[in-house]
Amino acid sequence: MHNKPLVTVICLCYNHADFVIEALESVLNQTYSNVELLVADDFSTDTSVKVIKNWLKEHPKIPFLVNKENLGNTKTFNKCLKLAKGEYIIDLAADDVLKIDCIANQLEGFKKTAYENVGLIYGNAELISENGNFINDYFKTDTNRKRLQSQPTGDIYIGLLNGNNNLCSISSLVKKAVFDSLNGYDENLAYEDYDFWIRASTIYNFDYVDKILVQKRVLKDSMYTLLTQKNNKKTRRFNYSTYLILQKAFKLNRTKEEFVAMLKRIHFEMTVAYKTRDFHLLMKYIFLELKVRSTILYK
Structure with a gap:
């Protein structure tokens, strides 16, 4: 791994006008500086495009893809992936927020892992309400915000199959080589993470960083x-x-x-x-x- 590898954050927006600026700012405010930000809107019906364009006036070098029809997350992400120059990729929903040291901790996880051929590092997340109020941690934690149960790592394919291994995809940093080897997300699916984990885990090891890396916003109309x-x-x-x-x-x-x-x-x-x-x-x-x-x- 290079000393300062480029990390590409792909921020996907669909009707997240109320939250997207906080998501974008969280990328620019990272303690790790070598970051490429790509923004895409999947034909939002609210004011998301207007909000993003207004924000981009202060950041004119950041690419912004605007779909002319609703393509869905998988197709929109894959469009951005073709433009990504980073050695590592983060898939960021426009209603979520990266903790200020998220990328630094993820890269440190790659650096310190004991496993060979690691393709993905992930950690814990903080679930928040639409108003930004704390709900709970994605993985249950103790008073020091450390995971109460050990998290499966390494070869986790069987655990993904039987449902015993639960990942936190929103906190993931993935080598671009993983996406390239799998041809990105499967565009025929309504959601991407479970399929991507399974396919990736047949080739790569996974590892876990026991830190709160992101804030995941829980919306009443979310898919889950x-x-x-x-x-x-x-x-x-x-x-x-x-x-x-x-x-x-x-x-x-x-x-x-x-x-x-x-x-x-x-x-x-x-x-x-x-x-x-x-x-x-x-x-x-x-x-x-x-x-x-x-x-x-x-x-």
């Missing part, structure tokens, strides 16, 4: 609040994406242990499908379970 809503189109698209991710994982699996781990996640998703009354998806999971069990018999 829709997970268990019945008869909701966004909910169904999100949950169907998880099914597609597990189908891809089936092809990545090589050992009996990996297929057994996959069954646990399938059972969890079957419960979600039942609770959301998505019986079509439930049937797909039943067939996928049978396929996995059949594979296990011959391993």
Whole structure:
């Protein structure tokens, strides 16, 4: 790793007019200075574009991509990724905030890791309300803000399959080489992180920095609040994406242990499908379970 590697922060905005300036300022205020900022708006229907353009008057060298139609996070991120010059990448939502020493701590994690071939460093996050009030830490912490339970590191592929390994994607610093090797995010999915973790973990080790690196804003209309809503189109698209991710994982699996781990996640998703009354998806999971069990018999 170079002494001062360039870090590219890709800030994606969609209807975050009330929060985007705080997100952008948090990038410029980092204690680590060698940072490239790329900003994109995914056809916001609020005043986000106007707010960002006004802010950019003071920062005219920062690139700003404005979509002429709503493409979604995955496609918009990949457009920015092609422009990124950094050795490392941060995917920053425009309603979240980087702690002032976020990048410095992430790079220190890469420097001090005991693992070979580390592709991703992540840490803890502070969940805040729309008004910026503290809610709780993403991973439970003690009075010193240290993680109460040890965080899985290294080869975490099986833990991602069975759901035992929970990452905090918003606090991640990823080598650009990882994105390049995986061709960025899968643009066919409604969300990107779980698929990206699984694919990356088959090639790279992961490591954890036990610090609060970012503030994650919890909004009432965020995707993760829709997970268990019945008869909701966004909910169904999100949950169907998880099914597609597990189908891809089936092809990545090589050992009996990996297929057994996959069954646990399938059972969890079957419960979600039942609770959301998505019986079509439930049937797909039943067939996928049978396929996995059949594979296990011959391993």
